Amino acid sequence: MKRYWKYIRPYLGAFILAPVLMLTEVFGEILLPRLTSMIINNGVLVKDETYIVKMGIIMVLIAVAMAIGGIGAAYFSAKASISFSTDLRKDVFHKVQEFSFKNIDDFSTGSLVTRLTNDIQQIQNVVMLTLRMMFRAPGMLIGGLIMAYLMNRQLVSILLVVIPVLVIIIAIILIIAFPRFEVMQKKIDRLNSGVQEALTNVRVIKSFVRESHEEEKFQATNRDLKEGSLNAMKVVITSMPLMMLMMNITTIAVVWYGGNLIIAGKMPVGDLTAFTIYIVQILMSLMMLSMVFLQASRAMASLKRVKEVLDTEIDLTDEHASQKSAQITAGKVEFRNVCFQYTQDDLVLDHINFTANPGETIGIIGATGSGKTSLVQLIPRLYDAGEGEVLVDGINVKDYSIRHLRESVGMVLQKNVLFSGTIEENLRWGNETADLEEIVLMSESAQAHGFISSFKDGYDTDLGQGGSNVSGGQKQRLCIARTLLKKPKILILDDSTSAVDTATEAKIRQSFKTTLKDTTKFIIAQRIGSVENADKIIVLDEGKIAGIGTHQELMETCEAYQEIYYSQKDREKEAGA
Numbered sequence: 377m378k379r380y381w382k383y384i385r386p387y388l389g390a391f392i393l394a395p396v397l398m399l400t401e402v403f404g405e406i407l408l409p410r411l412t413s414m415i416i417n418n419g420v421l422v423k424d425e426t427y428i429v430k431m432g433i434i435m436v437l438i439a440v441a442m443a444i445g446g447i448g449a450a451y452f453s454a455k456a457s458i459s460f461s462t463d464l465r466k467d468v469f470h471k472v473q474e475f476s477f478k479n480i481d482d483f484s485t486g487s488l489v490t491r492l493t494n495d496i497q498q499i500q501n502v503v504m505l506t507l508r509m510m511f512r513a514p515g516m517l518i519g520g521l522i523m524a525y526l527m528n529r530q531l532v533s534i535l536l537v538v539i540p541v542l543v544i545i546i547a548i549i550l551i552i553a554f555p556r557f558e559v560m561q562k563k564i565d566r567l568n569s570g571v572q573e574a575l576t577n578v579r580v581i582k583s584f585v586r587e588s589h590e591e592e593k594f595q596a597t598n599r600d601l602k603e604g605s606l607n608a609m610k611v612v613i614t615s616m617p618l619m620m621l622m623m624n625i626t627t628i629a630v631v632w633y634g635g636n637l638i639i640a641g642k643m644p645v646g647d648l649t650a651f652t653i654y655i656v657q658i659l660m661s662l663m664m665l666s667m668v669f670l671q672a673s674r675a676m677a678s679l680k681r682v683k684e685v686l687d688t689e690i691d692l693t694d695e696h697a698s699q700k701s702a703q704i705t706a707g708k709v710e711f712r713n714v715c716f717q718y719t720q721d722d723l724v725l726d727h728i729n730f731t732a733n734p735g736e737t738i739g740i741i742g743a744t745g746s747g748k749t750s751l752v753q754l755i756p757r758l759y760d761a762g763e764g765e766v767l768v769d770g771i772n773v774k775d776y777s778i779r780h781l782r783e784s785v786g787m788v789l790q791k792n793v794l795f796s797g798t799i800e801e802n803l804r805w806g807n808e809t810a811d812l813e814e815i816v817l818m819s820e821s822a823q824a825h826g827f828i829s830s831f832k833d834g835y836d837t838d839l840g841q842g843g844s845n846v847s848g849g850q851k852q853r854l855c856i857a858r859t860l861l862k863k864p865k866i867l868i869l870d871d872s873t874s875a876v877d878t879a880t881e882a883k884i885r886q887s888f889k890t891t892l893k894d895t896t897k898f899i900i901a902q903r904i905g906s907v908e909n910a911d912k913i914i915v916l917d918e919g920k921i922a923g924i925g926t927h928q929e930l931m932e933t934c935e936a937y938q939e940i941y942y943s944q945k946d947r948e949k950e951a952g953a
């Protein structure tokens with residue numbers, strides 16, 4: 377509860393006013409039946425019109441006060457619960473932003489989306505319901521019981537049977553419902569993940585004409601969610617008629633027993649009317665409480681899932697960094713006996729040793745899955761090495777502040793992503809304060825200026841979501857330009873020119889010689905031609921370094937390199953023929 381206090385404290389006024397204003401409804405509901413019985417007993421039965429009018433006016437005034445209180449309570453409960461969930465959502469989103477890649481791998485993106493939206497919505501609903509019902513339901517229950525008891529003790533004894541039965545029914549419903557709600561939320565997760573994947577990859581789906589397959593997959597998850605939801609709702613659905621049944625049986629019992637009392641002259645007619653209303657109110661309040669508990673049971677499942685996100689230990693922080701103020705000045709990179717694995721029994725990098733001197737270009741080549749991306753990801757600490765040390769300028773990367781480290785390391789990821797907005801806005805991600813001259817210069821260096829200028833709106837061209845309205849090669853060049861604007865001390869290009877033609881790629885490499893003269897450059901490539909002129913080429917084979925040296929050296933000493941070289945030459949010849 378302590379952790380949620382900070383979401384309540386700023387809106388304490390609304391959190392207090394909502395249930396307090398609801399008390400007007402409680403008082404009204406308790407008073408009105410009594411006044412009704414007084415009208416019947418002292419007005420209708422003795423034909424006293426003035427009394428009826430007087431009491432009628434009082435009842436109307438009470439009803440108006442109830443309406444005002446009800447509106448106020450609804451307003452403040454909405455304000456309190458919406459504010460609560462907005463702030464909670466903000467914190468969960470902040471936490472997700474702090475997540476390391478490994479943390480993100482552990483949750484699926486779809487699940488995080490559900491937690492941020494649907495789960496928090498459930499919590500909001502229950503906060504609102506609780507604020508409205510926390511005084512109302514118990515107030516009506518206790519108030520109704522007292523009034524009914526004061527009117528007729530014998531009749532109240534009927535409730536001694538009904539209330540325990542209802543409480544047992546409610547308890548059973550809650551025990552059955554909670555796990556079903558948990559299952560339902562997981563199914564919503566799965567649906568969200570599926571929708572997200574299908575929408576993000578809609579182009580691939582269309583190009584493979586897999587729409588019907590995706591639809592079937594979606595329908596299966598959708599059906600599964602339907603079954604899960606119905607399974608949970610069944611409990612809610614059966615609870616209502618059951619309670620109504622109990623209420624009607626009780627009313628009939630009261631009318632029958634009370635009728636006999638009237639016939640025997642032991643009770644005035646008006647009292648039976650009021651008594652019946654009180655009984656209905658008592659049972660209604662129990663039903664309201666059961667609704668609150670049911671909603672709360674669903675929200676508890678959601679709260680548990682939100683808590684999981686908030687409680688996730690960020691496994692990659694700079695909390696214990698010993699040189700937080702250190703800045704990268706030269707860009708020397710050293711790997712000392714580095715081992716790395718994503719999962720316990722799968723060694724992806726096996727005792728990697730090499731040094732990249734400032735300004736050098738390091739090519740990394742190897743079969744797919746050989747660990748190239750994993751290797752470079754350790755430099756800006758997207759993941760942490762398991763064993764050994766990754767050093768930049770002689771300092772372990774874990775000792776830098778993450779901010780300083782990542783500001784100095786520019787990485788163009790294999791999966792390039794642009795954001796909606798103009799080209800200029802996207803490029804400014806690299807440096808918000810860059811002037812247009814600088815932006816053009818870096819775009820020229822990434823061989824992007826040409827095609828940007830050919831667009832009608834140039835740098836003001838709006839990019840579709842994820843950069844959907846530029847070609848793959850253009851997108852790659854924009855991503856390179858964006859990173860160049862960072863003026864990184866270390867630049868990593870992870871297969872980021874794969875969609876660019878070889879001539880343009882060569883121009884980009886050539887321009888690096890002037891724009892990035894002092895920057896240490898890591899270039900992961902599939903084509904040997906892309907790394908042939910590098911100062912050093914690292915050949916990776918199943919997570920191990922199979923060779924390291926210049927193109928010439930590797931051609932003489934490294935079998936794995938020769939194999940890649942000749943197989944690519946053969947392919948080029950075949951393509952030429």
Ligand SMILES: Nc1ncnc2c1ncn2[C@@H]1O[C@H](COP(=O)(O)OP(=O)(O)OP(=O)(O)O)[C@@H](O)[C@H]1O
Binds near residue numbers: 749
């Ligand atoms: N997030 C991850 N979780 C678990 N395993 C992973 C993850 N990313 C990569 N791997 C595994 O680690 C190994 C090395 O992957 P990596 O992406 O580093 O290879 P790569 O040489 O860059 O491949 P490619 O040329 O295809 O990009 C592969 O076996 C891959 O399945």
